Amino acid sequence: MKIAILGTGSVGGILGRRWAQLGHTIRFGSRLPTSEKVLQLVADCGPSTRGTTWHEAITDSEVILLAIPWPATQEALGELGDLGGRVLIDATNPLTADFSGIELGHTTSAAEQIADWAPTARVVKAFNSASTKVMADPVFGDHRASMFYCGDDLPAKAMVRELVTGLGFDPIDAGPLTSARYIEPLAMLYIHLAFKQGWGSNCAFEVLKR
Amino acid sequence: MKIAILGTGSVGGILGRRWAQLGHTIRFGSRLPTSEKVLQLVADCGPSTRGTTWHEAITDSEVILLAIPWPATQEALGELGDLGGRVLIDATNPLTADFSGIELGHTTSAAEQIADWAPTARVVKAFNSASTKVMADPVFGDHRASMFYCGDDLPAKAMVRELVTGLGFDPIDAGPLTSARYIEPLAMLYIHLAFKQGWGSNCAFEVLKR
Numbered sequence: 001m002k003i004a005i006l007g008t009g010s011v012g013g014i015l016g017r018r019w020a021q022l023g024h025t026i027r028f029g030s031r032l033p034t035s036e037k038v039l040q041l042v043a044d045c046g047p048s049t050r051g052t053t054w055h056e057a058i059t060d061s062e063v064i065l066l067a068i069p070w071p072a073t074q075e076a077l078g079e080l081g082d083l084g085g086r087v088l089i090d091a092t093n094p095l096t097a098d099f100s101g102i103e104l105g106h107t108t109s110a111a112e113q114i115a116d117w118a119p120t121a122r123v124v125k126a127f128n129s130a131s132t133k134v135m136a137d138p139v140f141g142d143h144r145a146s147m148f149y150c151g152d153d154l155p156a157k158a159m160v161r162e163l164v165t166g167l168g169f170d171p172i173d174a175g176p177l178t179s180a181r182y183i184e185p186l187a188m189l190y191i192h193l194a195f196k197q198g199w200g201s202n203c204a205f206e207v208l209k210r
Numbered sequence: 211m212k213i214a215i216l217g218t219g220s221v222g223g224i225l226g227r228r229w230a231q232l233g234h235t236i237r238f239g240s241r242l243p244t245s246e247k248v249l250q251l252v253a254d255c256g257p258s259t260r261g262t263t264w265h266e267a268i269t270d271s272e273v274i275l276l277a278i279p280w281p282a283t284q285e286a287l288g289e290l291g292d293l294g295g296r297v298l299i300d301a302t303n304p305l306t307a308d309f310s311g312i313e314l315g316h317t318t319s320a321a322e323q324i325a326d327w328a329p330t331a332r333v334v335k336a337f338n339s340a341s342t343k344v345m346a347d348p349v350f351g352d353h354r355a356s357m358f359y360c361g362d363d364l365p366a367k368a369m370v371r372e373l374v375t376g377l378g379f380d381p382i383d384a385g386p387l388t389s390a391r392y393i394e395p396l397a398m399l400y401i402h403l404a405f406k407q408g409w410g411s412n413c414a415f416e417v418l419k420r
Contacts, residue, residue: 204417
């Protein structure tokens with residue numbers, strides 16, 4: 001797939017590297033596409049990867065990974081304009097400035113808000129509930145970390161599922177986009193365990209079945 | 211431990227049965243302690259178990275399991291009055307009447323609301339994020355279901371942890387009571403997977419570590 005990654009932080013970086021290794025074509029969209037950080041990231045990903053402006057990154061893509069900080073999200077989507085039906089993977093969490101909580105209530109979610117701000121995109125929530133260490137390697141012995149995803153557009157979800165599976169995650173379809181109301185707090189729980197309870201980021205959620 | 215279980219539905223029933231088997235002393239508090247349902251439950255649990263009024267159940271207990279429907283909770287706690295520092299395990303979820311969502315936002319939780327309504331109890335959130343099938347048997351092959359719990363009183367949490375562990379769960383300390391804001395949505399995610407996505411209730415969350 002042709003994937004535009006908006007955000008060159010830790011989430012965008014690790015997913016870009018891994019997807020590039022798997023043969024996907026990556027365009028990193030950045031405010032500073034010729035900065036040392038972006039050039040290094042592109043070099044890590046190999047010859048088919050490039051760093052460009054946001055608009056260029058999107059133009060040629062089927063899938064957009066939104067991995068920028070929540071406070072920048074509304075303005076970014078306004079600036080991007082028409083997304084022409086592209087799949088938009090929302091990996092944000094609407095954390096408060098001090099990371100102590102979530103800004104939006106159970107009556108909505110970042111994903112739904114984003115769908116409202118980007119009416120021409122097909123939004124799927126995913127990649128918001130595991131650390132980048134786990135994204136780098138979701139295998140835990142004979143088990144795999146689960147990755148929850150949700151959205152209202154079935155073909156878009158099927159594409160995201162393929163991306164999730166390709167990384168080695170156990171993909172968990174959590175239903176419609178409104179389920180982001182539950183997946184976003186799950187990320188808060190993860191953050192709490194990893195950073196407040198001392199688990200570190202080498203832990204992950206799995207859904208056990210029998 | 212001497213445990214009062216308020217609520218003789220599926221959660222109270224399974225936890226009472228299993229704790230009784232483990233040698234804990236159970237008092238089922240019920241509006242109808244001589245009803246056929248309660249008598250059957252008591253018979254299942256063995257000779258040291260009794261069904262009584264709510265007040266009698268509590269009088270002699272160290273720990274109270276609150277396993278009544280959320281809409282009945284405020285009135286019940288008002289009626290119970292002074293809880294004298296007892297540990298109150300809150301297993302509720304503040305579900306809306308049609309089970310489609312959670313009534314309370316990320317700025318609070320059922321657990322915190324309950325702590326406010328029951329200022330003389332030490333509230334610990336637990337047992338709200340797994341099905342009764344999983345409570346009956348938390349073992350999945352060589353893995354165990356995780357049970358998240360949180361609260362502000364450390365000795366109370368240590369007691370609850372012992373109860374969680376005794377059932378065979380992997381106990382996960384999720385921190386202060388405010389973490390209920392994340393554990394309650396986790397239950398909604400569970401409900402969604404089990405009943406909307408077709409997983410059924412023989413699934414559970416585990417936190418993987420490495």
